[in-house]
Amino acid sequence: MKRILVLLVIFTVTGVASGGFKEKFIEEFVKKPWGAPPSQESVCISCHTSDLMKEEFKEIVRQWRQSWHAKNNISCHDCHGGDPKDEKMAMSEERGFVGVPSYTEVPEFCGKCHAGVLENYYKSGHGMALKNDGTGPNCVICHGSHQIQRATIDIINEKRCSQCHTYERAKIMKQALFSTEKKITDLYDAIERLKKKGIYTEELYKEVFRTEADFRLLFHEVNVSLIKESTDDFLKRLSKIEEKTARLFSELRFRQNFSAFIMLLLAGLGIVIFLISKRGP
Amino acid sequence: MWKGIVEWLEVRIGLKDFLREQFTEYRVPPDINIFYTLGIVAFFAYIIQAVTGFFLLLYYIPHSEHAFQSVQHIMTEVPYGWLIRLMHVVGSNLMVAVVFLHLISVFIMNSYKKPRELTWVVGGLLLLTTLTFCLSGYLLPWSQLSFWATTIVTNLPTAFPYLGDWLAYLLKGSEQVSGTTLNRFFALHVAFLPPILVTLFGLHLFLVRRIGISRPPFSKNYPPPSSWTQYRHEEYPEGIPFYPSFFIKEMYMVVLYMVIMFFVITFMPTLFLPEEASIPADPYTTPLHIKPEWYFLAPYQMLKLIPNKFLGISIQLVLLFIFLFWPFFDTSDERDIRKRPLLLTVFFLTIGVWIILTIWGKYS
Numbered sequence: 335m336k337r338i339l340v341l342l343v344i345f346t347v348t349g350v351a352s353g354g355f356k357e358k359f360i361e362e363f364v365k366k367p368w369g370a371p372p373s374q375e376s377v378c379i380s381c382h383t384s385d386l387m388k389e390e391f392k393e394i395v396r397q398w399r400q401s402w403h404a405k406n407n408i409s410c411h412d413c414h415g416g417d418p419k420d421e422k423m424a425m426s427e428e429r430g431f432v433g434v435p436s437y438t439e440v441p442e443f444c445g446k447c448h449a450g451v452l453e454n455y456y457k458s459g460h461g462m463a464l465k466n467d468g469t470g471p472n473c474v475i476c477h478g479s480h481q482i483q484r485a486t487i488d489i490i491n492e493k494r495c496s497q498c499h500t501y502e503r504a505k506i507m508k509q510a511l512f513s514t515e516k517k518i519t520d521l522y523d524a525i526e527r528l529k530k531k532g533i534y535t536e537e538l539y540k541e542v543f544r545t546e547a548d549f550r551l552l553f554h555e556v557n558v559s560l561i562k563e564s565t566d567d568f569l570k571r572l573s574k575i576e577e578k579t580a581r582l583f584s585e586l587r588f589r590q591n592f593s594a595f596i597m598l599l600l601a602g603l604g605i606v607i608f609l610i611s612k613r614g615p
Numbered sequence: 616m617w618k619g620i621v622e623w624l625e626v627r628i629g630l631k632d633f634l635r636e637q638f639t640e641y642r643v644p645p646d647i648n649i650f651y652t653l654g655i656v657a658f659f660a661y662i663i664q665a666v667t668g669f670f671l672l673l674y675y676i677p678h679s680e681h682a683f684q685s686v687q688h689i690m691t692e693v694p695y696g697w698l699i700r701l702m703h704v705v706g707s708n709l710m711v712a713v714v715f716l717h718l719i720s721v722f723i724m725n726s727y728k729k730p731r732e733l734t735w736v737v738g739g740l741l742l743l744t745t746l747t748f749c750l751s752g753y754l755l756p757w758s759q760l761s762f763w764a765t766t767i768v769t770n771l772p773t774a775f776p777y778l779g780d781w782l783a784y785l786l787k788g789s790e791q792v793s794g795t796t797l798n799r800f801f802a803l804h805v806a807f808l809p810p811i812l813v814t815l816f817g818l819h820l821f822l823v824r825r826i827g828i829s830r831p832p833f834s835k836n837y838p839p840p841s842s843w844t845q846y847r848h849e850e851y852p853e854g855i856p857f858y859p860s861f862f863i864k865e866m867y868m869v870v871l872y873m874v875i876m877f878f879v880i881t882f883m884p885t886l887f888l889p890e891e892a893s894i895p896a897d898p899y900t901t902p903l904h905i906k907p908e909w910y911f912l913a914p915y916q917m918l919k920l921i922p923n924k925f926l927g928i929s930i931q932l933v934l935l936f937i938f939l940f941w942p943f944f945d946t947s948d949e950r951d952i953r954k955r956p957l958l959l960t961v962f963f964l965t966i967g968v969w970i971i972l973t974i975w976g977k978y979s
């Protein structure tokens with residue numbers, strides 16, 4: 335017994351004494367959230383949030399942090415180029431830095447990623463006007479820039495559209511989009527609920543997302559008759575996904591009823607055994 | 616037919632005698648209480664894990680590229696696969712709870728005292744094996760939850776100088792949790808640990824039967840503590856027959872265990888499967904709220920609170936050592952915990968601190 339205690343004391347004391355030796359570990363263990371991968375903050379962000387920066391430039395990072403791009407890990411250099419790892423070369427043209435695009439350059443700037451949208455946009459009245467005399471709205475007019483959010487049908491509204499033309503035609507457009515848009519939102523809701531119930535929804539989500547993307551692509555031509563023609567197709571595609579979610583919901587109900595049934599059976603068995611045990615041998 | 620089989624066996628192995636000796640004539644203490652059934656419930660919980668585990672194994676693929684999909688396949692395509700998996704998942708948590716309760720009850724009744732020290736030590740090893748089972752099983756679905764919880768836990772040994780890095784590497788088979796880790800944990804979970812558990816359980820049960828079940832120390836006519844100088848089997852001629860009287864109580868508790876399991880499956884199917892459990896593992900995205908399982912929360916929080924990690928892990932190892940060999944630390948003859956205020960304080964303090972740390976760990 336005594337020997338054990340002595341051993342314990344030796345163990346603890348040596349432990350404490352050599353405890354400082356693992357600085358590297360402490361660094362990783364205490365200062366970082368547990369298990370976080372070694373992530374390096376972009377130098378664009380660290381500089382643009384520092385006190386050296388003008389308030390208006392700091393605001394850019396604040397806005398971006400709220401954006402849909404940020405949520406999807408699209409960072410400064412993905413659009414503006416440059417080197418986010420090298421402070422000195424961060425804004426060097428050598429490393430592909432492009433800075434701020436001019437008004438008419440904006441579609442090409444966004445179109446680096448949104449290529450399909452770009453193509454359809456140039457077919458639209460908006461795009462043609464921009465190309466011809468630089469008057470049409472570019473991407474940013476409707477979507478905003480750094481604080482960009484996930485696109486919804488509400489981007490089309492009287493205040494925005496009537497800056498350039500009457501709202502009438504835009505309204506017809508919005509109405510044509512409405513049924514498809516509603517179905518898409520409902521599906522995302524359903525998927526979210528399924529996910530909360532422990533169902534793996536990534537495939538379903540991708541399916542809706544792909545349909546939504548095709549739909550948005552088409553929309554950028556801003557052609558009401560085209561939208562009307564293809565709405566049926568989109569609704570059909572979405573209905574197929576809807577059937578899948580409905581099946582999953584009814585499967586979940588079945589599971590609950592089934593296990594409730596087994597639970598009641600077992601409870602009955604328990605009561606019987608309890609009564610037998612009370613009766614005694 | 617049935618009679619024929621029994622006769623056939625009777626002639627060869629003396630079945631009736633054996634059953635009489637082991638069941639109807641075997642007597643347990645007259646004042647035995649319901650907490651003495653928890654050991655059997657724990658044993659039964661293991662059987663459920665083994666059976667459901669076997670069925671999961673029919674469809675599970677232990678490879679980092681297929682593991683997640685194969686589990687989702689079990690959940691959605693395999694007929695009643697969801698039920699088997701939920702029984703296994705919920706069961707693993709309930710099982711730990713039952714083992715904890717069993718431990719608490721033998722502690723309160725001081726059943727670990729001479730001559731039952733070994734039973735306690737083997738029980739302690741059973742608990743550690745159980746927790747290793749849980750730890751290794753947690754990684755297998757290869758979800759965000761399993762990946763990051765395992766990253767946290769396999770980081771723990773690195774707090775230990777020299778040996779720690781080596782140990783962590785041995786566990787993971789690579790610097791980070793990876794496909795190799797998955798294979799190691801899979802091998803642990805389905806091949807290495809089961810025979811260890813079965814052996815330990817056999818030993819535990821052998822000790823319980825060989826020594827005889829302890830008498831609860833609370834009754835009025837409990838004999839005064841006597842010194843134990845020579846082996847004897849603790850007999851209870853005035854006790855109640857194990858079969859059917861006590862056996863039926865055990866069966867009742869086993870059914871109660873199953874009812875609780877199905878209650879959870881019916882009304883709280885995602886209790887142990889939060890959202891991250893249905894997202895495939897992604898080493899490049901750390902989820903925000905990953906915590907170890909509830910039974911590891913207290914030690915986890917304790918480690919977080921002690922600024923020097925090596926000190927933290929040393930203290931935990933010392934505590935573990937004290938726990939495993941507790942009967943050799945507590946050598947008094949008195950078994951009635953009500954007459955031992957110091958022990959009672961230690962008990963409530965430990966439970967209280969454990970609960971506080973668990974809650975703290977959960978919400979910090």
Ligand code: HEM
Binds near residue numbers: 657828
């Ligand atoms: C891991 C799974 C375990 C199983 C399946 C198990 C099973 C059992 C069974 C069937 C009994 C006999 C009946 C009873 O008293 O409940 C028993 C007794 C006992 N167990 Fe366990 N046990 C486990 C874990 C533990 C642990 C963690 C401890 C303590 C560290 C422990 C300590 C004891 C002691 C001291 C007894 C003797 C009780 C007496 O004779 O009154 N066991 N166990």
